Amino acid sequence: MSIIILGIETSCDETSVAVMRDGKLLSNIISSQVIHQQYGGVVPELASRAHQKMIIPIVNEAVKKAGIRQEEISSVAAAVGPGLMGSLLVGVNFGKAFAYGLEVPFIPVNHMEAHIYSNFIEEPVPQFPFLNLTVSGGHTQLILIRDDFDYEVIGETRDDAAGEAFDKVAKMLNLPYPGGPQIDLHAKKGNPLAIQFAKPYLNDDDFDFSFSGIKTSVLYYLRDHQLRSDTGKTFISEELLNDLCASFQRVVVQTLVSKTISTAKKFNIKEIAVAGGVSANSDLRFSMQSAAEQDNLKLFIPKLEYCTDNGAMIAEAGYRKFQKQLFGSLTETASANLSL
Ligand code: KG4
Ligand code: ZN
Numbered sequence: 407m408s409i410i411i412l413g414i415e416t417s418c419d420e421t422s423v424a425v426m427r428d429g430k431l432l433s434n435i436i437s438s439q440v441i442h443q444q445y446g447g448v449v450p451e452l453a454s455r456a457h458q459k460m461i462i463p464i465v466n467e468a469v470k471k472a473g474i475r476q477e478e479i480s481s482v483a484a485a486v487g488p489g490l491m492g493s494l495l496v497g498v499n500f501g502k503a504f505a506y507g508l509e510v511p512f513i514p515v516n517h518m519e520a521h522i523y524s525n526f527i528e529e530p531v532p533q534f535p536f537l538n539l540t541v542s543g544g545h546t547q548l549i550l551i552r553d554d555f556d557y558e559v560i561g562e563t564r565d566d567a568a569g570e571a572f573d574k575v576a577k578m579l580n581l582p583y584p585g586g587p588q589i590d591l592h593a594k595k596g597n598p599l600a601i602q603f604a605k606p607y608l609n610d611d612d613f614d615f616s617f618s619g620i621k622t623s624v625l626y627y628l629r630d631h632q633l634r635s636d637t638g639k640t641f642i643s644e645e646l647l648n649d650l651c652a653s654f655q656r657v658v659v660q661t662l663v664s665k666t667i668s669t670a671k672k673f674n675i676k677e678i679a680v681a682g683g684v685s686a687n688s689d690l691r692f693s694m695q696s697a698a699e700q701d702n703l704k705l706f707i708p709k710l711e712y713c714t715d716n717g718a719m720i721a722e723a724g725y726r727k728f729q730k731q732l733f734g735s736l737t738e739t740a741s742a743n744l745s746l
Contacts, residue, residue: 413721416497417489424717425472432472454492483513483724487744494740514734542682543569561613571617596648598656686713
């Protein structure tokens, strides 16, 4: 009999639901909330309200697109954390109620664990052990993956996450939220060597990152060149905007690439994977690939639609948990600060 998993993702501002049959993705519907753009960032209260509106229509659409009947679902998996509490609660409560109604098990999935599994949605997949760099809006982690659900976080950011730095710098430059894709676009038209931002201090003895310094350097650059008003408005030419984006992005990408490659070498790991929203960054994808080739490392980066938050990665992690009978109970709760 087929194993059909319904995967639900509502941890931040994407309502996404996927259906997977025996490890093959049948549908992955993503509804991104645009309401936050006018506020320059995610407003938690608005996010949870939007999830409440969208969850049932998105589930129905995913089931319909998959061409299955609800009664065929073997298990419902949902992201239980980390994330925004009000947002998580919508997916977790709906998921548990749906599982209860269908009389199937509920599978709790850690959102960061699901990002790791985004590289398993389609072939080819990494072989254990591998090193995973997760770069999202809330996290920057280097994780040693020994086997399914057997991981060790060996490095993380000491301050801002990589995606957070992208979003904050974009906001300083009057670019809309989410800022990462905007910086990526402008950087393509700019000179990455135009402005020399200092690379964050990289200690060879640990595997941690720091991105708040580079963010502050961009702010100081704007202030020192009288490009920013007291009210926080930035006035710059399109050319300088492009150069600033390219120069900032280059430092962040180089930091991520060099730390990941040196960590893989230290642990004598031959395969590396990148996941999370920032793995959609064109420079990171290109630079990590070149560096990996140079050091004979095999690199895995998900397709663009599996980089940012999506239900497919929840369904993939859920499918693997189902096979290992790693079920949760119906008293399972959401946890905003859940760690790996
Ligand atoms: O994984 P994700 O969708 O949500 C979290 O779990 O946080 O990641 C969102 C982050 C945001 O900070 C967004 O600006 C960043 O990923 N991002 C990018 C790009 N696309 C999304 N950052 C840089 N370049 C991109 N192309
Ligand atoms: Zn995420």
